[in-house]
Amino acid sequence: MVLAWIERDAQGSPTAAAGEVLATARELGAEVTAVAVGEPGDLPDDLAKQGVAHLVLLRHDLLADAEPATVGEALAGLAAARGPAAVLAAATPESTEVLAWAAAALGVPLATACTGIRPGEPWEVTRERAGGILLEDAVLDAPVHLATLTGGARTTGETAPAPEVGVEVVVPELDPTLPRARLVEHRARASGMTLATAPVVVSGGRGVGSAEGYAVLEELAGLLGGAVGCSRVATNNGWRPHADQVGLTGTRISPDLYVACGISGATQHWVGCMSARSILAVNTDPEAAMVRRATWAVIGDVHEVLPAVVAEIRRRAGT
Amino acid sequence: MDVLVCIKRVPAVGAEIALTADATAVDTRHLGFTIGPHEECAVEEAVRLADRTGGRAGVLTVGPPETEEQLRYALSMGADHAIRVEAPVADPEPEVTTAAITGALRELPPYDLVLFGEASADAGHAQVGFRVACALRRPIVGGVKGIDVGEEHVTLRREAGGGVEVHEAPLPAVAAVLEGLNLPRYPTIKGRLRAKKAPVRVLAGPAATSGLRTLRLRHRPEARAETVLLGHGAGAAPAVVDVLAELGVVR
Ligand SMILES: Cc1cc2nc3c(=O)[nH]c(=O)nc-3n(C[C@H](O)[C@H](O)[C@H](O)COP(=O)(O)OP(=O)(O)OC[C@H]3O[C@@H](n4cnc5c(N)ncnc54)[C@H](O)[C@@H]3O)c2cc1C
Ligand SMILES: Nc1ncnc2c1ncn2[C@@H]1O[C@H](COP(=O)(O)O)[C@@H](O)[C@H]1O
Numbered sequence: 069m070v071l072a073w074i075e076r077d078a079q080g081s082p083t084a085a086a087g088e089v090l091a092t093a094r095e096l097g098a099e100v101t102a103v104a105v106g107e108p109g110d111l112p113d114d115l116a117k118q119g120v121a122h123l124v125l126l127r128h129d130l131l132a133d134a135e136p137a138t139v140g141e142a143l144a145g146l147a148a149a150r151g152p153a154a155v156l157a158a159a160t161p162e163s164t165e166v167l168a169w170a171a172a173a174l175g176v177p178l179a180t181a182c183t184g185i186r187p188g189e190p191w192e193v194t195r196e197r198a199g200g201i202l203l204e205d206a207v208l209d210a211p212v213h214l215a216t217l218t219g220g221a222r223t224t225g226e227t228a229p230a231p232e233v234g235v236e237v238v239v240p241e242l243d244p245t246l247p248r249a250r251l252v253e254h255r256a257r258a259s260g261m262t263l264a265t266a267p268v269v270v271s272g273g274r275g276v277g278s279a280e281g282y283a284v285l286e287e288l289a290g291l292l293g294g295a296v297g298c299s300r301v302a303t304n305n306g307w308r309p310h311a312d313q314v315g316l317t318g319t320r321i322s323p324d325l326y327v328a329c330g331i332s333g334a335t336q337h338w339v340g341c342m343s344a345r346s347i348l349a350v351n352t353d354p355e356a357a358m359v360r361r362a363t364w365a366v367i368g369d370v371h372e373v374l375p376a377v378v379a380e381i382r383r384r385a386g387t
Numbered sequence: 388m389d390v391l392v393c394i395k396r397v398p399a400v401g402a403e404i405a406l407t408a409d410a411t412a413v414d415t416r417h418l419g420f421t422i423g424p425h426e427e428c429a430v431e432e433a434v435r436l437a438d439r440t441g442g443r444a445g446v447l448t449v450g451p452p453e454t455e456e457q458l459r460y461a462l463s464m465g466a467d468h469a470i471r472v473e474a475p476v477a478d479p480e481p482e483v484t485t486a487a488i489t490g491a492l493r494e495l496p497p498y499d500l501v502l503f504g505e506a507s508a509d510a511g512h513a514q515v516g517f518r519v520a521c522a523l524r525r526p527i528v529g530g531v532k533g534i535d536v537g538e539e540h541v542t543l544r545r546e547a548g549g550g551v552e553v554h555e556a557p558l559p560a561v562a563a564v565l566e567g568l569n570l571p572r573y574p575t576i577k578g579r580l581r582a583k584k585a586p587v588r589v590l591a592g593p594a595a596t597s598g599l600r601t602l603r604l605r606h607r608p609e610a611r612a613e614t615v616l617l618g619h620g621a622g623a624a625p626a627v628v629d630v631l632a633e634l635g636v637v638r
Binding site: 077078135136137140161162164165167168169171172173176177178179180181190192196197198199200201202203204205206207208209210246247248249250251252253254255256257259267268291292293294300303304306309310311313316317318324325332333334335336338346348349357359360361362363364365366367368369372373375376377379380381384385 | 400401402403404413423424425480481482485505508509510511512513514516517518520521522524525526527528529530542543546547548549550551552553554555556557560563565566567570597598599600601602603604605606607609611612614615616617618619620621622623624625626627628630631632634636637
């Protein structure tokens with residue numbers, strides 16, 4: 069049996085990533101038990117469509133604010149009681165935290181950010197390192213195999229819906245003496261375009277030269293219906309807020325178009341933008357890694373090229 | 388308040404990463420070393436918290452003697468004491484790192500707050516902080532981008548579920564933080580001189596093992612075509628706008 073941890077979105081539905089976890093769990097060829105925090109009745113329809121026949125709902129007052137540590141404690145208890153071959157979850161920050169606590173409580177290793185799992189004697193996994201710039205093949209030798217899966221860890225396949233989801237409510241035993249963090253406030257953010265969802269990102273690095281230098285990037289992003297991004301040099305210099313940073317320790321993005329202005333293309337930046345559909349590099353250095361990896365490149369100074377591009381867009385639009 | 392930050396020595400890789408001949412590690416012969424940005428922010432935060440509350444800011448790493456270079460960098464940023472837990476490599480498996488840190492925390496004078504990076508910059512296991520918290524029975528919040536301390540509680544802010552969450556944890560507590568928590572300072576010359584001479588306390592490491600073992604590292608297959616050069620300088624603008632029009636992002 070494999071336990072598949074079902075992460076839920078703000079509306080309570082299983083996330084897309086949770087769906088991928090279910091698919092991988094099925095591919096391992098074992099019976100799949102989906103596990104979520106919840107009340108009976110608030111999940112099965114969604115899950116039946118994904119072929120889930122058995123769902124365990126964890127229910128406990130202490131799980132009300134879904135603190136990952138507490139959820140991890142509950143999941144570890146369930147795994148200890150049921151003895152699954154594996155416990156799988158999405159490689160999102162929240163689910164990774166849940167599994168990290170569960171792994172520690174169970175005293176077993178945890179392979180995070182896996183792109184593939186190969187059961188055997190022993191099991192092997194392929195995982196992403198350094199944000200995915202490198203892949204690591206590793207042995208995962210444990211009585212129960214804990215792993216988190218990155219998006220695209222498997223091929224999408226159609227699933228026959230389950231006729232019925234067998235729901236079982238489990239009240240986990242949680243340590244009443246364990247000091248816990250608790251959620252005291254949740255503020256929704258104003259909706260709107262974010263760096264992570266923008267179809268076009270116009271991004272600037274050291275080559276932009278100053279905070280004021282981003283005005284032309286803002287203008288171009290506005291014309292293209294996109295957002296402005298930046299490299300870590302820009303955030304470190306205080307030119308842009310960290311929320312704009314693309315990369316390993318910033319945001320990973322996958323826009324249709326990434327315009328990289330005065331950015332050299334260090335691996336830690338590259339992992340943040342390598343999923344872009346296309347890249348336009350503007351750089352004075354024709355040998356820059358970003359230029360070599362881009363779809364299109366313009367060799368030149370950001371502050372000569374971008375104003376000319378903006379002017380040309382305006383000229384053609386007749387504005 | 389006394390704060391301890393766990394930091395990891397990682398290779399400062401550039402635009403390409405070379406692997407060793409047996410492909411089990413990054414070839415570091417021509418590389419410098421650093422700590423990850425999440426941890427740099429953790430050090431900055433610890434120094435500020437200690438300054439504000441009249442406490443101490445310590446840094447700890449698990450690794451061989453050369454990892455003291457990163458401890459000294461943290462000292463030059465304003466940390467006031469450093470601990471190295473002996474280990475043969477700077478990149479042990481998470482369970483081994485956890486055992487070393489947990490052992491040290493049981494031996495050292497108590498800290499009110501222990502800070503980790505959300506994930507190490509090279510291996511990115513994203514779990515040591517949670518493992519240490521579990522072993523020590525401490526509350527933990529991950530993904531932290533804001534810290535306020537009170538007498539007996541710490542308030543931790545994180546971004547989640549399309550908004551901002553505020554968590555409260557009783558002290559002593561653990562947090563795994565993200566870059567963006569603050570803007571870390573550059574070390575001053577005075578800081579560097581002080582760090583050079585500061586003692587590093589060395590603790591013996593535990594004999595721990597893990598069922599997670601690296602077999603080999605590989606480059607991700609890259610499938611990009613040749614770059615199309617659109618031109619030089621301002622003269623390239625029409626070609627650029629042609630491409631933008633083709634993509635449908637401008638009319
Ligand atoms: C653990 C770790 C994590 C990191 N995480 C991130 C991250 O999340 N995001 C990130 O971005 N970085 C990250 N970095 C930093 C990264 O290694 C690079 O230092 C950084 O990305 C470089 O930024 P840059 O390209 O703007 O600057 P540089 O590397 O200095 O490149 C500047 C580029 O601009 C070009 N240029 C200069 N002047 C002009 C001009 N007038 N017009 C056009 N082009 C010009 C130059 O030819 C050069 O190619 C991380 C580093 C480490 C060690
Ligand atoms: N060798 C180490 N020494 C000290 N701290 C470490 C070490 N490895 C990891 N850490 C800490 O644990 C965090 C998470 O690491 P990881 O679980 O490997 O992603 C890092 O950001 C560090 O704060």
